Amino acid sequence: MKKSLKVLVILLLIVLVYLRIAIYPQLDLISGFSAKSVASGHFIDGRNLETIQQNDNDIPKVDWATNEINDTEKLVTSNVHGLKDRKAIYREGLGATLINDDFDINKPYEVPKRTQLKNDLSYPYGNLEPKDSVFANIDYSKLNEAVANAFDRKGEKKKRTRSVVVVYKGKLIAEKYADGFNKNSRILGWSMTKSLTATYFGILQKQGKIDIMKPAPIAEWKNDERKNITINDLLHMNSGLPWEEDYGKISDVTKMLFQAEDMSRSQLEKPSQFKPNTHWNYSSGTTNLLSGILRKQLKTHQEYLDFWYNSLLDKIGMNSALVETDMAGNFVGSSYGWATTRDWAKFGLLYLHQGNWNGEQIFDPSWAKYVATPTNTSNGRYGAQFWLNSGDYFPDVPKDMFYCSGYQGQMVAIFPSQDLVIVRMGLTEEPDFDFNGFLKNVIGSIKK
Structure with missing residues (x-):
């Protein structure tokens, strides 16, 4: 019994040493990737946390992270089982930025000056809807089939085309x-x-x-x-x-x-x-x-x-x-x-x-x-x-x-x-x- 316990303790120590050497240094990157991904997906494209976690963040190791969105401060905090907190802040015009503890979130910042394309043209040269165009040399049945085949069938998650x-x-x-x-x-x-x-x-x-x-x-x-x-x-x-x-x-x-x-x-x-x-x-x-x-x-x-x-x-x-x-x-x-x-x-x-x-x-x-x-x-x-x-x-x-x-x-x-x-x-x-x-x-x- 004592021998088995000793072996168990040794194995546990080996596991702990492995986790400390091989895994723990990666937690900073895992939390960082997760915080940045959630902040960008949520504040830029309006995706909810569940959607981001089940899709964008369903990557081995990244899916270990726990994420919290603060919509008021436009801030996301992520960690791995309570370890290695990382934060990403969203700023209008600049997107989401992964920050460290020294970053002053209250410091004023410059943003790009944007101009909206204004004309009465359809896509692609304007922002109006594209005009219907039919080309005699296109087999639309084959085209639509080729495009449809790029997507997963219902219930599948392999091709993952968006x-x-x-x-x-x-x-x-x-x-x-x-x-x-x-x-x-x-x-x-x-x-x-x-x-x-x-x-x-x-x-x-x-x-x-x-x-x-x-x-x-x-x-x-x-x-x-x-x-x-x-x-x-x-x-x-x-x-x-x-x-x-x-x-x-x-x-x-x-x-x-x-x-x-x-x-x-x-x-x-x-x-x-x-x-x-x-x-x-x-x-x-x-x-x-x-x-x-x-x-x-x-x-x-x-x-x-x-x-x-x-x-x-x-x-x-x-x-x-x-x-x-x-x-x-x-x-x-x-x-x-x-x-x-x-x-x-x-x-x-x-x-x-x-x-x-x-x-x-x-x-x-x-x-x-x-x-x-x-x-x-x-x-x-x-x-x-x-x-x-x-x-x-x-x-x-x-x-x-x-x-x-x-x-x-x-x-x-x-x-x-x-x-x-x-x-x-x-x-x-x-x-x-x-x-x-x-x-x-x-x-x-x-x-x-």
């Missing part, structure tokens, strides 16, 4: 939403936000205010080998700086998103590992560094906040769009862009039309070619903050496809040869969702 929008020749030809979502639902694009961030460099370049081929304007790099890293290298994820992009553990990206006060510095502080333009390495830290560089190009913080909207989002009528900020006031350009599915499609159309929006050139046509040209170390998979199909990653889809891509299967797919944009928002990636088959079937419904 919305699909298809725009052909500038006309909305298909649109479908899962239960609980509609044309006004704002959905997080995750890393599709990277493509937004890159676009601002194209806008500045058209305005003659920046040269992406010059070294990145970072004072901390001027006296070491990092001084040779260009903005072009950063846009291509080719800086040679180390970065671990792993959401399943404590890594560079999870520490940045769920602990850092100033996310623009997470990649900046990394030492050189390789010569620039020799090693492709996907890095959300790099994109937030680019957001910080954008901030320095503008005279004031207010100008930085306004620029993201008046030069792009509000200009093309993405009035639902919201990019959230970190504690230091930087837009989290890697991950935290929200918009309706229709508005995400507008962004795809802007690139389909090579920067031209209803007659106004937002960025030069050469920029659309630039972002869709493979960087020489990505095996045809990546351009400049856009993903590519030039290497036949999707074998049954045109090779000229380039696309914005986000965690859990967000996609804005652009097909220049087809005059087509396809948007899918959801909660699953390959293999649970067959993107190759979905895109193939939608395209297959359109006869050339």
Whole structure:
């Protein structure tokens, strides 16, 4: 009996040591993810706590968290079995921000100045409902079947598609939403936000205010080998700086998103590992560094906040769009862009039309070619903050496809040869969702 008790005590101690070493350090990230997710989903898109917990937060370990919403203070508090309290605050115009104990929630803050697109045009160039359009070369039965097959049947929870929008020749030809979502639902694009961030460099370049081929304007790099890293290298994820992009553990990206006060510095502080333009390495830290560089190009913080909207989002009528900020006031350009599915499609159309929006050139046509040209170390998979199909990653889809891509299967797919944009928002990636088959079937419904 004594021997069994001794063995039991030893096993218990081993378990406790394991929990302390392997699990306890993760609780800060678990609570942080949960608080941020609940605050954003609730205050940006109006989802209730139960819906968020059963869908957005039903991720292993994240579902351990307990969450409480304070609607009066617009604050969410989360913890794991009473441990590691984390808070996220919602501020109108800035979205939800994960905060630490040093953050002053009463401190005044600036917000972007927004303008609503005002004209009498239908979608996509205006905010009126799209006009009915019928194309003789579209098999609508096949199209509707392809779109319907992107969604789960009743009672299933595998594909988990939330919305699909298809725009052909500038006309909305298909649109479908899962239960609980509609044309006004704002959905997080995750890393599709990277493509937004890159676009601002194209806008500045058209305005003659920046040269992406010059070294990145970072004072901390001027006296070491990092001084040779260009903005072009950063846009291509080719800086040679180390970065671990792993959401399943404590890594560079999870520490940045769920602990850092100033996310623009997470990649900046990394030492050189390789010569620039020799090693492709996907890095959300790099994109937030680019957001910080954008901030320095503008005279004031207010100008930085306004620029993201008046030069792009509000200009093309993405009035639902919201990019959230970190504690230091930087837009989290890697991950935290929200918009309706229709508005995400507008962004795809802007690139389909090579920067031209209803007659106004937002960025030069050469920029659309630039972002869709493979960087020489990505095996045809990546351009400049856009993903590519030039290497036949999707074998049954045109090779000229380039696309914005986000965690859990967000996609804005652009097909220049087809005059087509396809948007899918959801909660699953390959293999649970067959993107190759979905895109193939939608395209297959359109006869050339």
